[in-house]
Amino acid sequence: MNFSELVSRPHRRFNPLTREWVLVSPYRSERPWQGQVENVPVEAAAAYDPNCYLCPGNARAGGLTNPAYTEAFVFDNDFAALQPDTPAGEVEEKGLLVARSEAGRCRVVCFSPRHDLTMARMSLPELRRVVDTWAEEFLELGSLPNIRSVQVFENRGAMMGCSNPHPHGQIWANQTLPNELAQEQASLGDYYRSHAATLLGDYLALELEKQERVVWVNEHFILLVPYWAVWPFETLLVSRRCLSALHELNDEERDALADILRQTTVRYDNLFKTSFPYTMGFHQRPTDGEAHPEFHLHAHFYPPLLRSATVRKFMVGYEMLAMPQRDITAETAAQWLREVPARHYLDL
Ligand SMILES: [Zn+2]
Numbered sequence: 001m002n003f004s005e006l007v008s009r010p011h012r013r014f015n016p017l018t019r020e021w022v023l024v025s026p027y028r029s030e031r032p033w034q035g036q037v038e039n040v041p042v043e044a045a046a047a048y049d050p051n052c053y054l055c056p057g058n059a060r061a062g063g064l065t066n067p068a069y070t071e072a073f074v075f076d077n078d079f080a081a082l083q084p085d086t087p088a089g090e091v092e093e094k095g096l097l098v099a100r101s102e103a104g105r106c107r108v109v110c111f112s113p114r115h116d117l118t119m120a121r122m123s124l125p126e127l128r129r130v131v132d133t134w135a136e137e138f139l140e141l142g143s144l145p146n147i148r149s150v151q152v153f154e155n156r157g158a159m160m161g162c163s164n165p166h167p168h169g170q171i172w173a174n175q176t177l178p179n180e181l182a183q184e185q186a187s188l189g190d191y192y193r194s195h196a197a198t199l200l201g202d203y204l205a206l207e208l209e210k211q212e213r214v215v216w217v218n219e220h221f222i223l224l225v226p227y228w229a230v231w232p233f234e235t236l237l238v239s240r241r242c243l244s245a246l247h248e249l250n251d252e253e254r255d256a257l258a259d260i261l262r263q264t265t266v267r268y269d270n271l272f273k274t275s276f277p278y279t280m281g282f283h284q285r286p287t288d289g290e291a292h293p294e295f296h297l298h299a300h301f302y303p304p305l306l307r308s309a310t311v312r313k314f315m316v317g318y319e320m321l322a323m324p325q326r327d328i329t330a331e332t333a334a335q336w337l338r339e340v341p342a343r344h345y346l347d348l
């Protein structure tokens with residue numbers, strides 16, 4: 001059976017990063033297109049909101065005041081989930097009741113002083129400054145003695161539970177590898193040892209040859225819908241050069257990353273003509289002091305929208321009890337993302 005025969009019927013696809021499977025039921029997307037592209041009215045958000053704790057010059061919880069910042073601005077989260085001075089400790093009972101203390105740091109990165117912008121509508125120099133800030137933070141937090149992983153992420157949109165529209169992301173630095181990074185790290189390491197090549201390098205070569213799931217490329221980065229995508233419009237953003245962390249990007253590559261971040265978010269916004277919600281984040285090498293030749297810098301975008309600006313996918317039922325499932329194939333999703341205009345719909 002060839003690929004197109006197999007994938008026209010229900011099938012499972014393997015995710016080599018997490019070593020988990022996703023169920024794909026392509027026939028269900030042959031149902032007539034019920035979702036409509038809605039013009040959801042954009043909130044007339046002002047460039048400055050006096051009640052926003054992220055806007056320049058405003059007071060934050062805990063009595064601190066933001067400076068009158070003019071570009072990406074970083075500060076320690078006032079309600080940090082991890083704290084640097086957590087004392088070491090461990091309890092264990094019969095291997096069933098296990099707990100260990102976890103030290104770390106949580107930072108907040110305001111992408112822009114403008115309350116009303118998103119990555120899709122920021123200028124390239126502003127986005128480049130965000131890339132530089134992420135890189136500086138990885139280097140600084142990753143060099144702390146008890147920090148082994150640095151997670152850069154953005155949670156965007158009320159649908160994702162993000163309470164403040166001000167463009168911002170977070171950086172959590174942990175004493176141990178969190179689950180997702182630990183799983184990927186194990187897969188990347190095993191592949192590197194058995195193939196003497198990186199998993200993502202080999203995967204990129206395959207995708208570039210097939211051109212079925214590639215959405216957009218520039219000189220230094222590739223955006224694609226991964227073969228094993230779970231979320232309807234999930235994408236993977238990978239650097240062409242195999243490097244293991246953001247701070248290793250050279251000047252040109254940082255500009256290229258700013259460019260493809262904007263291209264990615266513009267395409268998302270254009271798909272349903274809405275400010276597209278998502279969780280995105282970069283996976284970078286563990287900061288345990290070891291060299292990690294197996295690690296290949298990449299970012300995941302996990303957007304929840306399914307058929308329109310208001311219809312979202314829920315991970316419930318079979319997905320909570322068994323395995324994730326999707327209707328439209330990764331190939332179809334990539335095609336839709338390729339076909340939308342490259343210019344933001346609000347700028348047309
Ligand atoms: Zn604000």
Ligand SMILES: [Zn+2]
Binds near residue numbers: 184283
């Ligand atoms: Zn990853």
